[in-house]
Amino acid sequence: MQLAPNVYLLDAATNANVFLIKDGDCKILIDTGLPGMAGAILRELDTLGAGRLTAILLTHHDMDHTGNAYEIQRASGAAAYIGADDLPYVLHDKERPGSQWAYHHMLRPRPPARLRRLEKYDLPGGVQAIPTPGHTPGHHAFLYRRVLFCGDMLKSSPAAKPLRMPESAHQWPQRLKGSLLALLPYPFRLLCPSHGAPLPNDEELRRFIRREAGESVTMSAG
Template sequence: MREVIPSLYRVESARAGNAYLIEAGDRSVLVDSGLPSGARRVVAELAAARIPRLTDIVLTHYDPDHVGAAAAVQRETGARVWLGEADVRILRGEAEPPTRVRRWMRNAGWLGRPAIPALVELPDAVETEVVPGLVAVPAPGHTPGHHAFLWRGVAFIGDAARVSHGRLVHFPGFLISDRTAADATLGALAARRPRLVCPGHGAPARLA
C-alpha cells in the first residue's frame, strides 16, 4: 500500500482500476476495489496494512473494474458497501445497461458477478455524507448512478473524468452513458477546485 497523502493510500494490488484506502477517524474506507481477479490480493494487502477494521466500501460506479473485488472484501471484513441507486438496479439486473459495451458485458456474465450481498444505495439526486468528512456527490454520465467522493479537498472521481495535462477530460464516447450529464458532471467537478484528484485510472494528480 502506498501513501498518497497522510491518511490516504493507494491499494496497489487492485487490478485494472484504482482503489484507495482512507483513514477517517475511527472509520476506514475503501474507495473502489478493482476486478474480481484481484480480490484475493486486495484482501491480503488490506490485512497486511493492519488497519483496525475496514468499515465501509464506497463504489463510484458499477463497472467490474471498480466493483469486482468488493464482494470478497465485504465477506472478509463485514464492511458496508455503498453504490448509487441507479447503478444498483443495473448491477442487480433490474434495469438495462445504457450502453452497447455494457450490455455486451452483461451478456458475457461480467456484470454483477460475484454478487455483492448487501448494498447501501446512495441517492442519485442529493449529496450524502457516508462517514464524517466523506461526502458522496452524484456524478452521472459515465453511468447513471456514478458518484464522486470528496474528502478533505481530495476528489475521488472514478470514471466521471480522467486527468490529462492538469485538466479533467472525458473518457471515449462509447463508455459514456449520457453525454449531456457527463458534460455537466465534468464542469461541476472542476468547479469544486479539489486540491488533489484521485481518478479511477492513472495516477493521482493536481489540476492546473
C-alpha cells in the same frame, strides 16, 4: 502507495484504481477493482491495518469498480454503497448498455450481500458524496478533505495528464459534461480518477474540464 494524509492507492489493484481512506478507526474503501483481485486487495488491506472496513463506496456499477465487492464485503464486514440509479445494474436487473456490455455479460460479478443505495451525502470520516451522473446514471464522486475521487468521469495518463474517455464508454455523455463542470467549485487539491495517475488541481486540469463542458454547450446548441 500513500497519496495524501490518510489516503492510499492500493498496489494490488491494476487497471482500475482502488483507494483506501484510513482516518483513525474509520476505514473506507473506494471501489473494488476488476474481478479476481479480492485476495490480493484483502491482503494489502490487512497490511495497512484496514482488515475491518467501515464502508465500501462504489463510484458506479461498472464491473472494474464493483468486481470484488462481494468478497471484500463478506471478509471485511462493511456494507457497500452505490448511487440508487446504478443499483439495478449491480443486481443484474438491468444490462449495461454500450461498449462494456459484453464484458459485463461474460463476467457478471456477484453482487455484495449488503448493498445499499447512497442516501446520505455526509458519510463516515467526513467523506462527502457528490452525485455526478453521466458515465453511468448513478455515478458519484467522493470528496475527502482536499482529495476528490472522480471515478470514470475522466481518466489520466501515467504522467498525470487529464484525458477523455471515449464517448461510447459513457451512458449519458451530455450529462457527464455538466457533472464535470460541477466539480470545479469543490476545494480539492488532488483529483483521483479510477484509471491513471492522480491529477493536481491545476490550470491544465481546469482548462481540460471547461473545454469538455464547452463542447457540450456547442453540441447542444447545434
